[in-house]
Amino acid sequence: MRNTGPKTRKARRIGEPLRDKDAKYMVKRAYPPGMHGQNRARLSEFAIHHREKQKAKWIYDLSERQFSRYVHDAARKRATTGDTLLQFLESRLDNVVYRLGLAASRAQGRQIVGHGFITVDSKKVNIPSFQVSVGSTIEINPAKRDSKYVERLQTAIKEYKPQEWLELDAKNLKGRVLSKPTPQMSGSTIQMDLIVEHYNR
Incomplete structure (x- = not known):
């Protein structure tokens, strides 16, 4: 099931804009939502990987089932899994x-x-x-x-x-x-390698 909640709140949670218009709100509140947002503890390795996966899901507006299918399909290709995953999403x-x-x-x-x-x-x-x-x-x-x-x-x-x-x-x-998109062409800030590691755990 797709998460259709407030997107700016999600952007604040991961610390990056998900849409162009999120940026102006994050200038005022550049910290996670919630009463303890400004005092969050350092993230664990698992949390960092999970956050990157959530960021990609929210940017492309996908459910967990849809996203995991893209990851598994990308892993079956001969090319680098992270680059292939980005191409699937961008295409x-x-x-x-x-x-x-x-x-x-x-x-x-x-x-x-x-x-x-x-x-x-x-x-x-x-x-x-x-x-x-x-x-x-x-x-x-x-x-x-x-x-x-x-x-x-x-x-x-x-x-x-x-x-x-x-x-x-x-x-x-x-x-x-004209061509398959690369991370440089798409301007993506998603660290696909962290997502691949998350699913390989």
């Missing part, structure tokens, strides 16, 4: 929609995918967890072009610059996956 359709600027957040990306606003290679896909491949084209469904959401998006996306593993055609509201 989710809801995340790619967000990274392209077609949604303001991953949560909104999940919503518009579920509502049929997105096509992949000209076919409607309404599954947020769909894995997007290198070379795929992601765009706003032509059947939804007259919606108020798309009208607002056309103004908001004009100056948007996606990460280097993606290409955006802002005028036509579509993008393409």
